[in-house]
Amino acid sequence: MIERIGQIRAEAEAAICAAGTTAGLEELRVRYLGRKAELPNLLRGVAELDPQERGAVGRAANETRQALETLITDRGAQLELGELRERLAGDRVDVTLPATPPAPVGRLHLLTATRREIEDVFCGLGFTVVEGPEVEFVHYNFDALNHDPAHPARARTDTFYVEAPADPHGGEVLLRTHTSPMQIRAMEQQPPPIAIIVPGRVYRRDSDATHTPQFHQIEGLAVGEDVTLADLKGTLLAFAKAIFGDEREIRLRPHFFPFTEPSVEADVSCFMCADADAHAPRCPLCKGTGWLEILGSGMVDPNVLGAVREHGYDPERHQGFAFGLGVERIAMLKHAVPDLRLFYDNDLRFLRQFG
């Protein structure tokens, strides 16, 4: 009988080691250790054996059962691991694949794309992007920017005033008419040197083919101890080339702004007729002048620096330049958009042409 137990053990061990799947292994467990299997039967019959045989047979059968149980458990663990690996390999999900069906992503509005493009140019030149409030104090919008008390833009016919708690500076509250107030706010926050641009919405009481009550500007400000008009010109030239093409030139014309002295308007050489031929008179874009007005700028007026004197700006020591451009204007020039209102009509036939 001991011999038979040895045979069963050898046969079962060989079969268990050769099992290829957990299901196959389970069949072997039933075959060798199940209720109707030979070994358990044999164990159950041990009591009826001769007393001399009983001890040795019982021990051999028990040992064999334990050995087979352990073997099955170990082999089972191995097989499960292998099967798990196979399942994982088969089910592998690439989370970077696009969803199906692809989600519609739309596109950037031309004004957003233009703003970002301009931001990229100035970031590349070392400027930082800051933003400010659209509801603003008269102090920041006009007073600290050296506007005459009688400046026409202060009129209620030109500017949206809002009812709001009193300004700590004692003035009224309005929707900012330009992004220039952030010149003052930024200088209050950061001592010189400073180089910032300020994108954002601005508001004016105007509405026709070339004016909307709300539009977008980007303000620029660079102040230090030795920032000159030449730096302004170089900066504007780099901007013009990046946006309108490497062949562009710029031209500065004298102008007036309350917060710059001297003030200039900057023109970029017309990219529509310049390349084609010298027949500028027919050019629909520059009307034959060869130049396109792109922005206002100038050297920061000492009075503006004086308004932030207590924040480290000394008009005797510091100087710099500022500029302000209209995002709509740049986008219209660059993409030959004929009517400002197209930006706000949300007509997909227009919007889909860009981006």
Ligand code: DAH
């Ligand atoms: N704030 C002016 C406007 O809205 C634009 C402007 C002109 C900004 C000259 C400037 C500047 O910083 O120097 O018309």
